[in-house]
Amino acid sequence: xxxxxxxxxxxxxxxxxxxxxxxxxxxxxxxxxxxxxxxxxxxxxxxxxxxxxx
Amino acid sequence: xxxxxxxxxxxxxxxxxxxxxxxxxxxxxxxxxxxxxxxxxxxxxxxxxxxxxxxxxxxxxxxxxxxxxxxxxxxxxxxxxxxxxxxxxxxxxxxxxxxxxxxxxxxxxxxxxxxxxxxxxxxxxxxxxxxxxxxxxxxxxxxxxxxxxxxxxxxxxxxxxxxxxxxxxxxxxxxxxxxxxxxxxxxxxxxxxxxxxxxxxxxxxxxxxxxxxxx
Numbered sequence: 001x002x003x004x005x006x007x008x009x010x011x012x013x014x015x016x017x018x019x020x021x022x023x024x025x026x027x028x029x030x031x032x033x034x035x036x037x038x039x040x041x042x043x044x045x046x047x048x049x050x051x052x053x054x
Numbered sequence: 055x056x057x058x059x060x061x062x063x064x065x066x067x068x069x070x071x072x073x074x075x076x077x078x079x080x081x082x083x084x085x086x087x088x089x090x091x092x093x094x095x096x097x098x099x100x101x102x103x104x105x106x107x108x109x110x111x112x113x114x115x116x117x118x119x120x121x122x123x124x125x126x127x128x129x130x131x132x133x134x135x136x137x138x139x140x141x142x143x144x145x146x147x148x149x150x151x152x153x154x155x156x157x158x159x160x161x162x163x164x165x166x167x168x169x170x171x172x173x174x175x176x177x178x179x180x181x182x183x184x185x186x187x188x189x190x191x192x193x194x195x196x197x198x199x200x201x202x203x204x205x206x207x208x209x210x211x212x213x214x215x216x217x218x219x220x221x222x223x224x225x226x227x228x229x230x231x232x233x234x235x236x237x238x239x240x241x242x243x244x245x246x247x248x249x250x251x252x253x254x255x256x257x258x259x260x261x262x263x264x265x266x267x268x269x
Contacts, residue, residue: 013161043135
Protein backbone atom coordinates (compact mmCIF):
# COMPACT_ATOMS: atom_id res chain seq x y z
CA UNK A 1 0.00 0.00 0.00
CA UNK A 2 1.17 3.51 -0.74
CA UNK A 3 1.54 6.00 2.09
CA UNK A 4 -1.93 7.64 2.27
CA UNK A 5 -0.26 11.08 2.47
CA UNK A 6 1.40 10.29 -0.85
CA UNK A 7 -1.67 8.79 -2.51
CA UNK A 8 -3.87 11.76 -1.71
CA UNK A 9 -1.57 14.09 -3.66
CA UNK A 10 -1.29 11.92 -6.76
CA UNK A 11 -3.45 12.67 -9.78
CA UNK A 12 -3.94 11.29 -13.26
CA UNK A 13 -1.24 12.87 -15.48
CA UNK A 14 -3.92 13.37 -18.17
CA UNK A 15 -7.10 14.37 -16.29
CA UNK A 16 -5.41 15.79 -13.14
CA UNK A 17 -7.99 14.18 -10.85
CA UNK A 18 -7.22 12.03 -7.82
CA UNK A 19 -6.48 8.34 -8.23
CA UNK A 20 -7.93 5.34 -6.42
CA UNK A 21 -5.68 2.47 -5.40
CA UNK A 22 -6.89 -0.96 -6.52
CA UNK A 23 -4.43 -3.77 -5.81
CA UNK A 24 -1.16 -2.84 -7.47
CA UNK A 25 -2.67 -0.19 -9.72
CA UNK A 26 -3.92 3.38 -9.48
CA UNK A 27 -7.18 3.98 -11.28
CA UNK A 28 -8.38 7.25 -12.81
CA UNK A 29 -12.17 7.29 -12.64
CA UNK A 30 -12.32 10.04 -15.24
CA UNK A 31 -10.55 8.34 -18.17
CA UNK A 32 -10.35 4.75 -16.89
CA UNK A 33 -6.55 4.56 -17.22
CA UNK A 34 -4.80 2.25 -14.79
CA UNK A 35 -1.27 3.06 -13.70
CA UNK A 36 0.95 0.34 -12.22
CA UNK A 37 2.62 0.56 -8.81
CA UNK A 38 5.86 -1.39 -9.20
CA UNK A 39 7.83 -2.19 -6.03
CA UNK A 40 6.11 0.65 -4.23
CA UNK A 41 6.69 3.18 -7.02
CA UNK A 42 3.75 4.56 -9.02
CA UNK A 43 4.46 4.70 -12.76
CA UNK A 44 2.32 7.59 -13.93
CA UNK A 45 3.07 7.84 -17.63
CA UNK A 46 0.61 8.43 -20.43
CA UNK A 47 1.22 5.82 -23.11
CA UNK A 48 1.72 7.69 -26.42
CA UNK A 49 0.03 4.76 -28.20
CA UNK A 50 -3.23 5.70 -26.43
CA UNK A 51 -3.16 9.26 -27.71
CA UNK A 52 -5.13 10.38 -30.77
CA UNK A 53 -2.98 11.31 -33.76
CA UNK A 54 -2.42 15.04 -34.27
CA UNK B 55 5.53 7.92 -32.67
CA UNK B 56 6.03 11.69 -32.64
CA UNK B 57 9.50 13.26 -32.65
CA UNK B 58 8.95 14.37 -29.10
CA UNK B 59 8.13 10.88 -27.86
CA UNK B 60 11.16 9.54 -29.71
CA UNK B 61 13.34 12.13 -27.94
CA UNK B 62 11.97 11.22 -24.53
CA UNK B 63 12.43 7.51 -25.26
CA UNK B 64 16.06 8.03 -26.31
CA UNK B 65 16.88 10.12 -23.30
CA UNK B 66 15.25 7.46 -21.13
CA UNK B 67 17.44 4.73 -22.66
CA UNK B 68 20.53 6.83 -22.13
CA UNK B 69 19.77 7.48 -18.46
CA UNK B 70 18.92 3.82 -18.06
CA UNK B 71 22.49 2.87 -18.92
CA UNK B 72 23.85 5.84 -16.97
CA UNK B 73 21.93 5.22 -13.74
CA UNK B 74 24.52 2.77 -12.40
CA UNK B 75 27.57 5.05 -12.64
CA UNK B 76 25.74 8.37 -12.31
CA UNK B 77 26.70 9.15 -8.71
CA UNK B 78 30.39 8.59 -9.42
CA UNK B 79 30.36 10.93 -12.42
CA UNK B 80 32.72 13.92 -12.31
CA UNK B 81 29.61 16.04 -12.87
CA UNK B 82 28.60 15.34 -9.28
CA UNK B 83 31.23 17.61 -7.78
CA UNK B 84 31.63 19.95 -10.76
CA UNK B 85 27.98 20.78 -11.21
CA UNK B 86 25.39 18.78 -9.29
CA UNK B 87 26.67 19.25 -5.74
CA UNK B 88 27.17 23.04 -6.07
CA UNK B 89 23.71 23.51 -7.58
CA UNK B 90 22.06 21.26 -4.97
CA UNK B 91 23.74 23.21 -2.15
CA UNK B 92 22.52 26.48 -3.59
CA UNK B 93 18.93 25.22 -3.90
CA UNK B 94 18.89 23.94 -0.31
CA UNK B 95 20.14 27.36 0.88
CA UNK B 96 17.49 29.12 -1.18
CA UNK B 97 14.71 27.12 0.47
CA UNK B 98 15.45 28.92 3.73
CA UNK B 99 13.05 27.76 6.40
CA UNK B 100 10.89 25.29 4.49
CA UNK B 101 8.99 24.12 7.59
CA UNK B 102 6.36 21.52 6.71
CA UNK B 103 6.43 22.40 3.04
CA UNK B 104 5.60 20.04 0.23
CA UNK B 105 8.50 20.11 -2.21
CA UNK B 106 8.47 18.53 -5.67
CA UNK B 107 11.82 17.71 -7.29
CA UNK B 108 11.42 17.22 -11.03
CA UNK B 109 14.03 15.08 -12.79
CA UNK B 110 15.19 13.83 -9.39
CA UNK B 111 17.58 11.25 -10.89
CA UNK B 112 19.20 9.15 -8.19
CA UNK B 113 17.60 11.20 -5.41
CA UNK B 114 20.64 13.16 -4.22
CA UNK B 115 18.90 16.54 -4.06
CA UNK B 116 15.76 15.03 -2.51
CA UNK B 117 17.93 13.44 0.16
CA UNK B 118 19.83 16.66 0.82
CA UNK B 119 16.58 18.62 1.11
CA UNK B 120 15.01 16.22 3.61
CA UNK B 121 18.24 16.19 5.64
CA UNK B 122 18.06 19.99 5.99
CA UNK B 123 14.29 20.27 6.23
CA UNK B 124 13.20 17.35 8.42
CA UNK B 125 9.54 18.38 8.61
CA UNK B 126 9.09 18.81 4.87
CA UNK B 127 7.83 16.17 2.48
CA UNK B 128 9.79 15.73 -0.72
CA UNK B 129 8.25 14.22 -3.83
CA UNK B 130 10.70 13.10 -6.51
CA UNK B 131 9.79 12.30 -10.10
CA UNK B 132 11.91 11.15 -13.01
CA UNK B 133 11.02 9.90 -16.48
CA UNK B 134 13.59 7.13 -16.19
CA UNK B 135 12.51 4.20 -14.04
CA UNK B 136 16.11 2.98 -13.52
CA UNK B 137 17.02 6.35 -11.99
CA UNK B 138 14.06 6.05 -9.62
CA UNK B 139 15.21 2.54 -8.67
CA UNK B 140 18.67 3.95 -7.80
CA UNK B 141 16.98 6.73 -5.86
CA UNK B 142 15.03 4.13 -3.84
CA UNK B 143 18.35 2.84 -2.47
CA UNK B 144 19.35 6.33 -1.30
CA UNK B 145 16.10 7.21 0.36
CA UNK B 146 14.92 3.84 1.63
CA UNK B 147 15.13 5.03 5.25
CA UNK B 148 13.37 8.32 4.55
CA UNK B 149 9.60 7.90 4.92
CA UNK B 150 9.11 11.60 3.98
CA UNK B 151 10.48 11.14 0.46
CA UNK B 152 8.01 9.82 -2.12
CA UNK B 153 9.15 8.74 -5.57
CA UNK B 154 7.28 8.15 -8.79
CA UNK B 155 8.00 7.69 -12.47
CA UNK B 156 6.44 10.63 -14.32
CA UNK B 157 6.88 13.08 -17.19
CA UNK B 158 7.71 16.73 -16.42
CA UNK B 159 5.25 17.86 -19.07
CA UNK B 160 2.37 15.82 -17.62
CA UNK B 161 2.78 16.11 -13.87
CA UNK B 162 0.64 13.61 -11.94
CA UNK B 163 -0.61 16.11 -9.36
CA UNK B 164 -3.63 18.33 -8.90
CA UNK B 165 -3.39 22.11 -9.30
CA UNK B 166 -1.84 24.13 -6.45
CA UNK B 167 -0.30 21.19 -4.59
CA UNK B 168 3.28 22.28 -3.79
CA UNK B 169 5.01 25.05 -1.85
CA UNK B 170 8.34 24.63 -3.65
CA UNK B 171 9.40 23.07 -6.87
CA UNK B 172 13.00 22.26 -7.77
CA UNK B 173 14.52 21.09 -11.03
CA UNK B 174 18.28 20.66 -11.09
CA UNK B 175 20.30 20.10 -14.25
CA UNK B 176 17.70 18.16 -16.19
CA UNK B 177 15.79 20.96 -17.90
CA UNK B 178 17.94 20.85 -21.09
CA UNK B 179 16.51 17.37 -21.80
CA UNK B 180 12.89 18.54 -21.97
CA UNK B 181 11.56 18.70 -25.54
CA UNK B 182 8.84 21.29 -24.72
CA UNK B 183 10.47 23.58 -22.20
CA UNK B 184 7.83 26.32 -22.17
CA UNK B 185 5.05 23.73 -21.69
CA UNK B 186 7.00 22.14 -18.82
CA UNK B 187 7.34 25.47 -16.97
CA UNK B 188 3.59 26.13 -17.42
CA UNK B 189 2.90 22.70 -15.92
CA UNK B 190 5.23 23.55 -13.01
CA UNK B 191 3.25 26.75 -12.42
CA UNK B 192 0.00 24.76 -12.39
CA UNK B 193 1.07 22.45 -9.56
CA UNK B 194 2.55 25.23 -7.40
CA UNK B 195 0.33 26.96 -4.85
CA UNK B 196 -0.08 30.71 -5.46
CA UNK B 197 3.01 32.23 -3.85
CA UNK B 198 4.89 28.92 -4.24
CA UNK B 199 8.42 29.13 -5.56
CA UNK B 200 10.19 27.48 -8.48
CA UNK B 201 13.96 26.93 -8.63
CA UNK B 202 15.58 25.66 -11.83
CA UNK B 203 19.32 25.21 -12.25
CA UNK B 204 20.86 24.35 -15.58
CA UNK B 205 24.12 24.89 -17.46
CA UNK B 206 24.99 28.54 -18.14
CA UNK B 207 25.87 28.87 -21.82
CA UNK B 208 26.04 32.65 -22.26
CA UNK B 209 29.80 33.08 -22.09
CA UNK B 210 32.50 31.39 -24.16
CA UNK B 211 33.36 28.81 -21.48
CA UNK B 212 29.72 27.82 -20.97
CA UNK B 213 29.02 27.88 -24.71
CA UNK B 214 31.89 25.46 -25.36
CA UNK B 215 30.80 23.13 -22.55
CA UNK B 216 27.05 23.05 -23.13
CA UNK B 217 26.29 24.15 -26.69
CA UNK B 218 29.29 22.43 -28.24
CA UNK B 219 30.50 19.53 -26.04
CA UNK B 220 27.32 18.41 -24.27
CA UNK B 221 25.07 18.97 -27.29
CA UNK B 222 27.46 16.97 -29.49
CA UNK B 223 27.73 14.15 -26.94
CA UNK B 224 23.96 14.03 -26.65
CA UNK B 225 23.54 13.88 -30.44
CA UNK B 226 21.95 17.34 -30.64
CA UNK B 227 18.87 16.43 -28.61
CA UNK B 228 19.39 18.75 -25.65
CA UNK B 229 18.85 22.49 -25.43
CA UNK B 230 20.36 24.79 -22.81
CA UNK B 231 18.35 28.00 -22.57
CA UNK B 232 20.12 31.34 -22.35
CA UNK B 233 19.59 33.22 -19.08
CA UNK B 234 17.28 35.65 -20.94
CA UNK B 235 15.21 32.77 -22.37
CA UNK B 236 14.86 31.30 -18.89
CA UNK B 237 13.47 34.62 -17.66
CA UNK B 238 11.08 34.69 -20.62
CA UNK B 239 9.66 31.17 -20.14
CA UNK B 240 9.19 31.91 -16.42
CA UNK B 241 7.36 35.17 -17.14
CA UNK B 242 5.26 33.61 -19.92
CA UNK B 243 4.16 30.84 -17.53
CA UNK B 244 2.95 33.44 -15.01
CA UNK B 245 5.90 33.59 -12.60
CA UNK B 246 6.60 36.86 -10.80
CA UNK B 247 9.72 38.25 -9.09
CA UNK B 248 11.90 36.26 -11.47
CA UNK B 249 15.59 36.59 -10.66
CA UNK B 250 18.79 34.70 -11.34
CA UNK B 251 22.15 33.79 -9.86
CA UNK B 252 25.00 32.82 -12.15
CA UNK B 253 27.85 30.63 -10.88
CA UNK B 254 30.87 30.67 -13.18
CA UNK B 255 33.20 28.10 -11.68
CA UNK B 256 34.00 25.17 -11.70
CA UNK B 257 31.12 24.38 -14.07
CA UNK B 258 29.01 27.41 -14.98
CA UNK B 259 25.33 27.19 -14.13
CA UNK B 260 22.40 29.54 -13.71
CA UNK B 261 19.74 29.36 -11.04
CA UNK B 262 16.44 30.95 -12.06
CA UNK B 263 13.77 31.45 -9.42
CA UNK B 264 10.25 32.79 -9.54
CA UNK B 265 7.07 33.01 -7.51
CA UNK B 266 3.81 31.54 -8.79
CA UNK B 267 1.04 34.07 -9.29
CA UNK B 268 -2.67 33.46 -8.84
CA UNK B 269 -3.83 31.38 -11.86
